Amino acid sequence: MKLWKKNLIVCWFGMFVTGIGMSQIAPVMPMYIKHLGIADGSSIAKLSGIAFGITFIISAIFSPIWGNAADKYGRKPMLLRASLGMAIIISLMGFAPNVYVLIGLRLLQGAITGYSTACTTLIATQTDKENAGYALGTLSTASIAGSLIGPTIGGLVGDTFGLQPVFFITGALILVAFIATLLFVKEDFVRSDKKALSSKEIWDSVPEKSLTITLSLTFFIITLALYTIEPIITVYVTQLSRDTSHVALVSGLAFSASGLANVIAAPRLGKLSDKIGAHKVILWALLIAGLIYVPQAFVKNPWQLMGLRFLLGLTFGGLNPSVNTLVKKITPNSITGRVFGFTISAGYLGIFGGSVLGGQIAGRFGISYVFFITSGLLMLNAVWVYFKVYKKLERI
Template identity: 30%
Template sequence: MKGLQQTGMVAVWILTIGMSLLAICYTMIIPFLPVYLLELGVEQEGLALWSGLTFSISFFVAAVMAPIWGRLADRHGKKLMAIRAGILIGVSYLMAAFVQDAFQLLLVRAFQGFANGFMPAAMTMVSLSVPKERVGTAMGIFQMGLVLGNTVGPFTGGLTELAVGMRPVFLVAGITLFIVTAAVAIFVKEPIVETEIPVQVSSFMDDLREAKRNRVLIHILALYFVVQSAMLMLQSIVAIYVGDLKGSMEGAAMLAGSILSGGGVMGMITTNLWAAYGQRKGYFKGISYALLGTGMVLILQSLPFGLWWFGALQLLIGVFIVGIFPSLGSAMTVNTDPSVRGRVFGLATTAQQLGNMMGPLFASLVATYFGISYVFSVAGLGMIIIGYVVLKVYGQRPNIQE
C-alpha cells in the first residue's frame, strides 16, 4: 500500500510539473492577446470587442467539447486524453505564430478550444492517484504548479513581447507542449479506478441528468461557472487597464506581466496554506473565505489611484484567489464516485469554459459603456455575494460525509 501511495505521489509531481509548464505557456500568451491583436492591425477603437471575441470563441468550443473528452477519458483512459490534448494544443500554438490578421487568429483560437482538455485529464489523474483523505494535499501540490506557471508566464511573455514581439512566444509555447506531452506519455501510468460501479457509456444529457441527482455537485459546477466568468472578465482587460493607468500602451504588456507575476508569487507562497485549511476545516469554508477576500480586493483595485495602488493590491489578490480552485476540485472529488470522475471533471471544464466565454464578452460590454475600472468592481461585488452564499449554505459541511 505504501509503495502504491509513493507511486501515486510521483505521478502527482510529474503532472504538476507538466501543468506548471502548460500554465507558463498559457499565461505567456493569454493576457497579451490584445497586444497581439494590435500587432495584427486591429484599431484601438475596436480592440475591446475583438479581444472579447478572440477570448470567448476558444472557450465556447472548449465548453462543447469538454464533456465529450471527459466521457472518452472514462472509457479509454485519462492518460490518452492528456496526450491527445497536449499534442493538439501544441499544434494550435504553432499555428498562432503564423497568422496574418485578426480573423485568422480567431479561427486558431477556435481550434485551441477543440484541442483543450489537458488540465481536466491531469486533475482527474491527480485525484485518482492518492487516497481520498489525501486529495486536498494532492490538489494543493497541483495548484502550486499552476500558480508557479501563472507567476512565471506573464513576466516571461511580457518580456519576450517587448523584445521580439508575440510570434516567438507562440513558437516556444508549442515546442514546450510537445515536450510536456512526451513526459506524460513516458513517465505517468494510468491510475487504477477502485469502485464497484462499472463505467457506463453515456451522453452529455445523461451526464447532466446524473449530475442533477447530486445537489452538491450542481452547486460546485455553478461555482466553477461564476468564478471563472469573474476571473476572465479581468484577464481579458488587464493589459488595457494597465495601459490606461500608465497613459500609453507602449510597454503595457511587460508592466502587466510583472504585476500579474507579483500576484502569482504571493499565491505560490500561500497555496498550500489554503489546501491545508480546506482539508482540516472544510473545503467549502475555504472557498467562501477565498471568494470574500478576492472580491473585497477587486473592488479596491477598481479605484484608479495609479499603477502602484493596482500593483500592490495584485499581491493581495494572489493570496486570496489561489484558495478557490483547489478547494473546488477537492470538494468535487470527495462528493463524486471515482468511476465517473472523468465525466465530472469534464462537466466542470464545460462550466469553466462557459464562464471563460461569458467573462470577456461581459467585460467588453462593461468597459465599452461604463469604463474599464468598473469591470473590477462588478467582478468583485459578484465574488463577495457568492462567497457569502457559500458560507451560509455549506460553511459547516464536513469534507467526508458519515
C-alpha cells in the first residue's frame, strides 16, 4: 500500500474522533452544567453557549499558529501533540468540579487543536496530483462526519451511561488515535534551515491571493450553512412530531443525516473533481445545496426533513474536498500548512457563526427563515465563486 494511503487511513480515524471530541459535548452541556451546580435555567443557557462556542473561537485563532508549526517542525509532531493533548483535556472535563473549570478546559481544548490542519497538510503534500481530490475528499469526510455525528453519540452515551462517561469515552478514543498516529503515520520531512518568514512575507509568497481569500470565505459559508440548523433542530422536530417521546434521538438523526451522506459522497465527488475540475464541482454543489435548503422549510414530518438533510449532505460532500484540492494546487508546499490553517480557521468560525445565526434568525423571524436565508447565502456564494473562481480557471 502506498504511503499516502496508509497515512490517509490513520488521519481519517484521527480526524473523525477529534471531530466527535469537538462536538459531542453539545447535547449534554446543559445537563452537565446543571450537574455542576448551576440551577437557574437562564444561567445554564448562557453558560452552555459560552462553553460550546469558546472552543471553536479559540481553535480559529490557534489553527494558523499550528499550521505554521507544522510547516516548520513537521506534520507528525503536530498530530501527536494535538491528539495526546485533546485526550487528556477532554478526559479531565469529566472531573471538572465546577462550570468555570469546565469552560477553562474547553478553552484549552480549542488552543491545543491542530490535528485537522496537520492531517490536511500531510495528505495534501504527500499525495500525487492525480489522486489529490480523492484523498482530500476522503479526508474531509472525517472531520465533518465526526462533528455532525458527535452530538448524537454524546446524547446516546449520556442517556445510557451518564454524563461523565461521555468525556472519558471520547478521551479514550482520541488516545487510540494518538497511538495509531505514533505507530503508523510516516513522514519524510526535511526541516528547512531558512529564516522563518513573517506573516507579511508569507502572504507575499501566496501566488493567488484573491483565489485563496475566496476559497477561505467559501469554506466559512459552507460550515455556517451546515450549522445554522443546530440551535433550532430540536424545536423544529418537536413541531413536526406527533410523538415527542424520542425527540432528542430523532433530532440527532436529522442533524447527523447530512454527515452520513457526506461520508458517502465526498470520495466520489473528490474523484470527479480530479477529472472535470474542482471549480466546477464547487459551483454546482453550491447551487444545488442552496435549492435543497428551501423545501426544508415546508416539510410535514421529521422523516421528510431527514431525507432532505441527507440530500444536502450529498451536495456538501463535493464542497470541502474541492476547496481543499484547489488550495493545494495554488499553494507552494513550503506554506501549505499555514494556508490550510487559515482555511480551517474559517471553518471553525463558520461552525460558531452558524450556531449563533440560526438561533438569532429563528428567534426574530421564525424557523422557516433559517432555511430561506441560508439558501440565499449559498446562492450568493455560488455567484461569487462563478465570477472569482470558475471564470478565472476556465480561461486557464
